[in-house]
Amino acid sequence: MLQVIGRKHGATAAQIAIAWLLDQRDVSAIPKAQKESSQRSNLDALRIKLDDEDRAAIAALAKNLRYVKPPFAPDWAA
Numbered sequence: 001m002l003q004v005i006g007r008k009h010g011a012t013a014a015q016i017a018i019a020w021l022l023d024q025r026d027v028s029a030i031p032k033a034q035k036e037s038s039q040r041s042n043l044d045a046l047r048i049k050l051d052d053e054d055r056a057a058i059a060a061l062a063k064n065l066r067y068v069k070p071p072f073a074p075d076w077a078a
Helices: 002-009 013-022 036-047 052-059
Strands: none
Touching: 002 013, 002 052, 013 036, 013 052
């Protein structure tokens, strides 16, 4: 789904994920990037404006498929 939304905005799935995180209240996005090209790509996520349809599609994604879930992570399923 992130790839589909990415094509709509001319962005990568990673950029869409970062844009979505930046769109969340009380959430700080801290993407990892060593390479300058990756850093620039992450910064480009600031230019993406997700619409209500995008937000709804992302919100509908399965919430139980996490690769990293630290104890301090928000309860996104709530």
